[in-house]
Amino acid sequence: MPYAVKEIFYTLQGEGRNAGRAAVFCRFAGCNLWSGREGDRARAFCEFCDTDFVGVDGPGGGHFATAQEFALAVEQAWRGSGTRQRLVVLTGGEPLLQIDEELLEALHSLAFEIAVETNGTIPTLAGIDWLCVSPKCNARLVVMAGDELKLVYPRIGAEPEHFEVLAFEHLLLQPMDGPEREANTAAAVAYCLANPRWRLSLQTHKFLGIP
Ligand SMILES: C[S@@+](CC[C@H](N)C(=O)[O-])C[C@H]1O[C@@H](n2cnc3c(N)ncnc32)[C@H](O)[C@@H]1O
Ligand SMILES: Nc1nc2[nH]cc(C(=O)O)c2c(=O)[nH]1
């Protein structure tokens, strides 16, 4: 299957329980909850997105005809020494629109651990090593289990309490970036102080000034 990829880059995972860990990021083009066009944002299922996932014109982006071709591009982006602790984060856009078993096998065969960032509206696959689900309040959640649940906070209709019954190892609140970021961060801190099952996830790459 061909894969449409906006960009591939090497950086530190900025968010969640793996924050600080070196990884190749692969941003797949396209999302099922927003077209990516500013004119559509107000009526999108997900309206707060901080990401440009339209097209294949970013650094390292393109159309990859096969899983092997894609995996080689990921390997070429890896800058760490050796073949241990190799991590790739598949994100987007919505990566589960494009990830298939062949792609997971090709990445595993190059010794990559595979993390996925998903909105949880598309069934997931076996073979993902770290699954991060970030539910969106206007969209039906179908992925009810995973390694971390990372909730963008605050959102009316997506109160953290609703998600505590699901089978996630780690529960994280990530302040919504945008004009209210400071207030949202203070609210997330207060929530975590009062509800210790939840931990704060900051988008550390943004204040570090790295991709
Ligand atoms: C751009 S999304 C791509 C992966 C997938 N579509 C998803 O929503 O999980 C990556 C992560 O960024 C989060 N995110 C997007 N916009 C954000 C914002 N304005 N503030 C904080 N987190 C945001 C998402 O909730 C998700 O956890
Ligand atoms: N450094 C860094 N960490 C991230 N974690 C999740 C990201 C995403 O956009 O999915 C992201 C990103 O865009 N950059």
Ligand code: SF4
């Ligand atoms: S689901 Fe993810 S990629 Fe799609 S618009 Fe929302 S935050 Fe952005």
Ligand SMILES: [Mg+2]
């Ligand atoms: Mg991002």
